[in-house]
Amino acid sequence: MSRHPILVLLPLLAMLSGCNTVVLSPSGDVATQQGNLIIISTVLMLIIIVPVMILTVLFAWRYRHTNTNARYEPDWDHSTRLELIIWAAPLLIIICLGAITWAATHLLDPYRPLDRIAPGRPVAEDTQPLEVEVTALDWKWLFIYPQYGIATVNELAAPVDRPINFRITSASVMNSFYIPALAGQIYAMAGMETKLHAVINAPGAYEGFSANYSGHGFSGMRFRFHGMADADFDGWVNEVRAADGGLDTRAYLDLERPSENVAPIRYASVEPDLFRRIVNMCVEPGKMCMSEMMAIDAQGGLGMAGIENTRPLAYDKLAKRGTAAFGPDPSYVASICSTDEALAMIREAPARTPVPATPVLGAGLPAPTPAAFGLPPGPAGLMSRPSNS
Structure with missing residues (x-):
């Protein structure tokens, strides 16, 4: 065995150097603000945790059994000064955390339209956000661009510094749409529409995936999100428009069938109002929304x-x-x-079997006769009421 056991840990440290820290160093302004919130919250909590850890070791060393010089006060039970320190510091930390979290919860609300694309760079009044309609399928992601009339599967692109408005739903079980470099995750639920507003500030290819287990093919629900310059994005749109085939009702119903590890697919056109029908669960022809x-x-x-x-x-x-x-x-x-x-x-409807009109007689009892009620027999053996005339 090695004389220096600590050397055994060096390979593990080398492996940790390759960890992806995209959550704390993202490329989107919304994700950056969320990462800063994590850092600030962690630092505030360490103000309490670090002193407690240090004092735990210090007290254990100071009042060890062999230290006969340590002061021994078996009858001590209270110190106002110590109580103030113990309770005041955590209380101040909780107040700070509460204030920061309350403000961030409203500023980073995924339903709130963006008012800036980066620190000190507000959104221009004439800026038109990019609309993207997201549908979680089994087990792939469908992205519809209503402004351009195109759609893709497991491939997403957006211009740099242009606000993106995501409208998100699911055609099956609940899922979670997550691009760590762009913004926090948001759930996708069948029959509902959730929203996410975000912006990407640097060109590149970023990972997107499902952050909520959704069945057998869950691990394959991954896609690439491409941040592009405006000219590159326009070229990408033209490439998608040059693809073969469009996404109509029949194509969507085929796409909706469960499949795993699906390669990116492009559709040159999209049937109008398809996303609304997906949300209203009425893509099948003739089905009520x-x-x-x-x-x-x-x-x-x-x-x-x-x-x-x-x-x-x-x-x-x-x-x-x-x-x-x-x-x-x-x-x-x-x-x-x-x-x-x-x-x-x-x-087109199949013939239905007519329902028999046999009267309900109860637990095998015979039908009551008119004589049992003191009434004259009616036509066809049915009971009839006496005439009032």
């Missing part, structure tokens, strides 16, 4: 007629969707649209 359903429910609902307003699913990504409410065949609530579309849906 949540916004429509909520509007109908707000007016009192469809009543008994709504029971028949169901259609079988052409593709069911969860395999069991709708079985609890609509029987063994997967089905969904049909959209209320034009008369022609409604008639076409009726023609």
Whole structure:
């Protein structure tokens, strides 16, 4: 064995030198402010932690069993000066942490539009933010650029020093959208839309991934975020527009199927309003959107007629969707649209087995006779009330 055990740790220190410190030295202004908040909070807490650690060692050494010169006061029980030091210092630290956290929580709210792109550089009034619609799929990321009419999978790009407005949702289970160099993570949830405002301040290729476990292919939900100069970004947009194929309803439903470790895909065009339909969970043709359903429910609902307003699913990504409410065949609530579309849906709908009209008789008991109630027999053996005439 080595005579100097400390030398064994040197290879471990060399490995630590390669650790990625992007969280504390990011390239985006929002992430930089979040990193500074972590540093300030840590330093404030170390003001208490470091003295306590030092005093613990000092007291153990000062009052060790072999030190007969240490003062021994078995009857000591209180010191006002010591109590003030013990309680005042942590209280001041908590007040400082609370004030800093409260201010940062509001300034770094992901829903709050940016008012600056870097320290001392406010956002110009004529600046048009880049809109990006993000959808977490199983198990890949879909990015739609509504201003440019293009879309990509597992590839994201943005100009340097231009504010980015992310609109985020999920087509499946809850996920988490995270680019450490850009900003903090924000959750993606099905049927909901979350937001994130951020900016990248330096060109480069940065890692993005899912920060929330979402199933079998979770580890492959990674993508590259490219920070580019304006001219380079325009060239990238033109390259995407030159790609083969567009993202329409059929292409999206195929893309939505679970897949792992997906290579970047580019779509030269995007079907209008696709992201809104993803959020409202009505991409399938003829399916009612949540916004429509909520509007109908707000007016009192469809009543008994709504029971028949169901259609079988052409593709069911969860395999069991709708079985609890609509029987063994997967089905969904049909959209209320034009008369022609409604008639076409009726023609396509499978025939339903008529429900028998047999009266409910209870626990095997025979139907009561009119004579049991002192009434004359009615037509077809049914009970009838005496006429009042």
